[in-house]
Amino acid sequence: MILQNADKTLKNEGVEEFNLIHKTGFLGDFLDEFEDNSDLIVSGKQGESASAPGIGANVDQVIRSSRKPCLITPLKFQPIARILVAYDGSSSSKTILQFLGDFPSFQRLEIHLLMVVKNSSEPIVIARIREAQEWLQNAAYKPVCHVLTGEPEKAIANYITQQNISLLLMGAYGHSRIRHLAIGSTTTQILQSSSIPILLFR
Template sequence: MKTILICTDGSSFAESVYKYGAWFAIQLNAKLNVLFVTDIQSQKVSSTGNLSGSIGLGASENLLNELVNLEHEKAKLNNQRARLILQNASEALTSEGIKDFQLTNKTGFLVDCFHEFEENSDLIVLGKGGETADFGFGHLGANVDRIVRSSSKPCLVTPREFKTIERILIAYDGSLSGQKILQFLGDYPCFQNLEIHLLTVAKSNSDQTALARLNEAKQWLQRARFEPVCSLLEGEPEKAIVNYITQQDISLLLMGAYGHSRIRHLVIGSTTTQILQSSNIPVLVFR
């Protein structure tokens, strides 16, 4: 892995994002790129429109001049805010022992700017919520949901609080994304120092197909010199996974992204969305 992209907005999730980004950078020997996007809408002010008929031509011109000056002031404040946020990111990463990182500020919309940087990144790190997180507890930030759904790269979605990673849970379903998770772990021997849990959830704990998938994944990990703790649980995937995380004190979840149809997402959501919403640990999502 060469580059990890950290997306920040300076919110209460930012400190955790930096710490998790630093942890992965150290483990994977990767450099970091921190991206802060100044929302272009925050620099716009209301237009006077054609007000000359109601407030007079002179008054309209004066108001327009005031609005232009206000727009300039807002641009200055946004530039100062961007510098402060990136300075905080620099200090946070430096305190974590990171020396190789880049700070980038763009103006526009994150979901649009993101793909420009995603192409040259191997892992994306972003907070579960954003600036309005306190007003929507338990919900994903709009940018997070859109990025995780659209990104072709693994995305690490972090909670508000940092927790040292000691136990990793693989939610395995035998899919292509599940196989990518196994390959990811196999590519980086550093994870062998951690406790690895392998979990498959099925409608019945006697499901032979699910059991076969679990055994195949277990054997693959053993060949890669892991000794996973394996479990086959019966029930709804999101409930079983969340309960397992709590019971086993899991500190990082690896899972596939959005395995069902787009229509199902719109009607009843998905396991991925529900777990991202309810989880209080970082979730590394693979497509």
């Protein structure tokens, strides 16, 4: 019934080519089978059986296991108008810039570039944000750039609300699983609290 409903929804939206696949087991067990032929994984934030706010166990497993970008979507869809790139100079952050350069259709949207640091006056911080800004400008974007101090998850969440951001792009899980279990992670906290879609990159 779920696949039949998906079939109807996709056709109503004008999508003509798609495959409906039914497997038995856990979602994460089949990632390797499909990932090599995919560019992007799209998943809802929670399953219908979820009893508390946050992200579902399947979603967490997929994000941690996947080598491809993962788009995690909330229940309610809103048109995408403003994109926020949470940038820290890491390899996953640079992958986000490359992604935006490869897909010029994003140029019609308002792009915000945000760094959250402990000390905004450090030379390396200034160098990193300028490097990212220049990269996007060379790719024909006109980014709105900001550097904020504080806790990343709080600063990013506040920025999303204040600037009415409709899509967040950020790196996925920068720390080990052990560190995550001990103190949590920025990725997890933002996923749990966010009401907008989040596109995660390795």
